[in-house]
Amino acid sequence: MGADVVLLIVAAAVLGAIIGSFLGAALERLPEGRSVLTGRSACDSCGKALTPVELVPVLSWLVQRGVCRSCGAAIGWWQLGAEVGAALIAALAMALSVFPLAAMVLGWQLLLLALLDARHMWLPRPLTLLLAASGALFMTLWAMQGREPMILVEALIGGAFGFATLWLLGQGYERLRGREGLGGGDPPLLGAIGLWLGPLGVIHTLLVASLGGLAVAGVLHLRGRRIEADTALPLGTLLAAAAWPIFVWQGWF
Numbered sequence: 001m002g003a004d005v006v007l008l009i010v011a012a013a014v015l016g017a018i019i020g021s022f023l024g025a026a027l028e029r030l031p032e033g034r035s036v037l038t039g040r041s042a043c044d045s046c047g048k049a050l051t052p053v054e055l056v057p058v059l060s061w062l063v064q065r066g067v068c069r070s071c072g073a074a075i076g077w078w079q080l081g082a083e084v085g086a087a088l089i090a091a092l093a094m095a096l097s098v099f100p101l102a103a104m105v106l107g108w109q110l111l112l113l114a115l116l117d118a119r120h121m122w123l124p125r126p127l128t129l130l131l132a133a134s135g136a137l138f139m140t141l142w143a144m145q146g147r148e149p150m151i152l153v154e155a156l157i158g159g160a161f162g163f164a165t166l167w168l169l170g171q172g173y174e175r176l177r178g179r180e181g182l183g184g185g186d187p188p189l190l191g192a193i194g195l196w197l198g199p200l201g202v203i204h205t206l207l208v209a210s211l212g213g214l215a216v217a218g219v220l221h222l223r224g225r226r227i228e229a230d231t232a233l234p235l236g237t238l239l240a241a242a243a244w245p246i247f248v249w250q251g252w253f
């Protein structure tokens with residue numbers, strides 16, 4: 001690996017951490033219906049304006065040990081998770097993906113959705129729409145550049161297939177059990193993922209997410225948590241976490 005490649009990966013990680021700082025703010029503010037456009041410019045608890053040093057992603061969290069220096073309010077692991085996660089996504093996209101920029105845009109959106117679903121069991125419709133729109137845009141550009149309209153056709157089939165699969169599963173479950181088994185945000189999420197990954201990618205995502213769900217349930221069981229049929233695991237988190245590596249992997253073929 002040449003020095004220029006390493007430099008690119010480091011630069012991507014820094015950009016990712018900055019994006020992650022915004023994702024962390026979004027994670028905190030979206031559920032409260034507050035604007036995220038201002039970024040993390042002030043403490044969410046006491047409103048103290050953050051100094052430039054306190055705005056440095058990851059490092060500021062570590063230096064402040066996850067609390068506001070003025071009021072002592074916890075900044076929370078979520079903020080650090082979003083910053084480190086977005087930096088990792090950017091570095092890995094730069095190092096491994098054939099489409100680094102697309103992989104970053106996809107990964108950052110999936111990260112925010114995954115964290116929102118894990119924390120609040122909530123997949124905001126505008127965010128899944130944005131994921132779908134950016135996927136359609138990327139596929140259109142790619143199809144035009146390679147003069148291969150089939151790329152776009154496959155993306156659209158993937159989108160419809162992803163949505164329909166989970167929607168039908170949800171309907172079937174409701175018929176059988178008489179209650180809702182899937183969150184209403186899951187079919188649109190897999191539909192948006194299908195636009196990015198195509199129909200085969202939807203199947204792979206479902207497989208990997210199911211295995212991931214079983215692994216998480218196994219770990220919870222080993223730690224003494226009782227798993228019942230209706231224990232809710234955030235399906236959106238599992239789908240998002242599965243979809244990103246599959247997108248990067250698909251690019252190699």
Ligand SMILES: [Zn+2]
Nearest residue numbers: 043046068071
């Ligand atoms: Zn504060």
